[in-house]
Amino acid sequence: MAKTAGRPPRSESDIAEYRSKIAKQALAIYRAEGFDAVSMRRLAKEVGCAPMTIYAHFEGKHDILRYLWADVLADMSSEIQGKLERIDAPAERLQMAAHTFVSYWVDHPDHFRLVFMSNDVTRSDVSTFVMDEETLAHFQMFSDLVQDILQNESNVKASTDTLISGMIGIALCLNTIRDYPWTYAKMMTDRLLTGIISPVDTAS
Structure with a gap:
C-alpha cells in the first residue's frame, strides 16, 4: 500500500526556531501588558496558528x-x-x-x-x-x-x-x-x- 503523502517531519532546528518565535511573541506581550496578558490563545492569534500548535511546543504558560x-x-x-x-x-x-x-x-x-x-x-x-x-x-x-x-x-x-x-x-x-x-x-x-x-x- 502506497504511503499517503503528508507534511515531512520537521527538523530539530525548525522546532527550535518555532519555539523561539512563540517565545519572542510572548515577550512582546509581556513587555506591553505584563505576564498576566500572556495566554496560549492570545499567542496563537498573534503567531497565526491554532492553540494546539502552541501546546505542541510548550506545555503551558x-x-x-x-x-x-x-x-x-x-x-x-x-x-x-x-x-x-x-x-x-x-x-x-x-x-x-x-x-x-x-x-x-x-x-x-x-x-x-x-x-x-x-x-x-x-x-x-x-x-x-x-x-x-x-x-x-x-x-x-x-x-x-x-x-x-x-x-x-x-x-x-x-x-x-x-x-x-x-x-x-x-x-x-x-x-x-x-x-x-x-x-x-x-x-x-x-x-x-x-x-x-x-x-x-x-x-x-
Missing part, C-alpha cells in the same frame, strides 16, 4: 516563562563571557563579571522584572527552574571566578552567595526605587567586591 527565563539568563551570561575573553587577572575578571551582571539588569529592566519579579509563579515553578543544570551554570560562573581569587579557602560559597545576592539587590533597588538618589551602580558593586578582592583597590 509557565513552560513559556521558563523558556524566557533561560533565554534571558543565557543572554546575560553571553555578555559577561564576551567581556572576559581578553582579561586574565583573576581580580579584574571578577570585577568585570560583577559590573556586567549589574549593568545588564539595570539596562534591561523588563528582563529583570521577568526573571526576578514575575507574578503568578508558584514556588515549584521557580524551584524546578533554579535547580536546572543550565540555570545553575550561570551562577556557577561567579563561584569559579571567586575560587580563582580565594584559591582553597572554605568560604568560597559564602562569598559567592553574598556577592550574587548583593548584585541582585543593587539591580532591584535601581529598577524599582528610581526616585532615590542612589550612588553609581559601579561604586556599590565595588563595595561588594572589596571583601573578596582585598587588598585590591576597588574604590576607583
Whole structure:
C-alpha cells in the first residue's frame, strides 16, 4: 500500500526556531501588558496558528516563562563571557563579571522584572527552574571566578552567595526605587567586591 503523502517531519532546528518565535511573541506581550496578558490563545492569534500548535511546543504558560527565563539568563551570561575573553587577572575578571551582571539588569529592566519579579509563579515553578543544570551554570560562573581569587579557602560559597545576592539587590533597588538618589551602580558593586578582592583597590 502506497504511503499517503503528508507534511515531512520537521527538523530539530525548525522546532527550535518555532519555539523561539512563540517565545519572542510572548515577550512582546509581556513587555506591553505584563505576564498576566500572556495566554496560549492570545499567542496563537498573534503567531497565526491554532492553540494546539502552541501546546505542541510548550506545555503551558509557565513552560513559556521558563523558556524566557533561560533565554534571558543565557543572554546575560553571553555578555559577561564576551567581556572576559581578553582579561586574565583573576581580580579584574571578577570585577568585570560583577559590573556586567549589574549593568545588564539595570539596562534591561523588563528582563529583570521577568526573571526576578514575575507574578503568578508558584514556588515549584521557580524551584524546578533554579535547580536546572543550565540555570545553575550561570551562577556557577561567579563561584569559579571567586575560587580563582580565594584559591582553597572554605568560604568560597559564602562569598559567592553574598556577592550574587548583593548584585541582585543593587539591580532591584535601581529598577524599582528610581526616585532615590542612589550612588553609581559601579561604586556599590565595588563595595561588594572589596571583601573578596582585598587588598585590591576597588574604590576607583
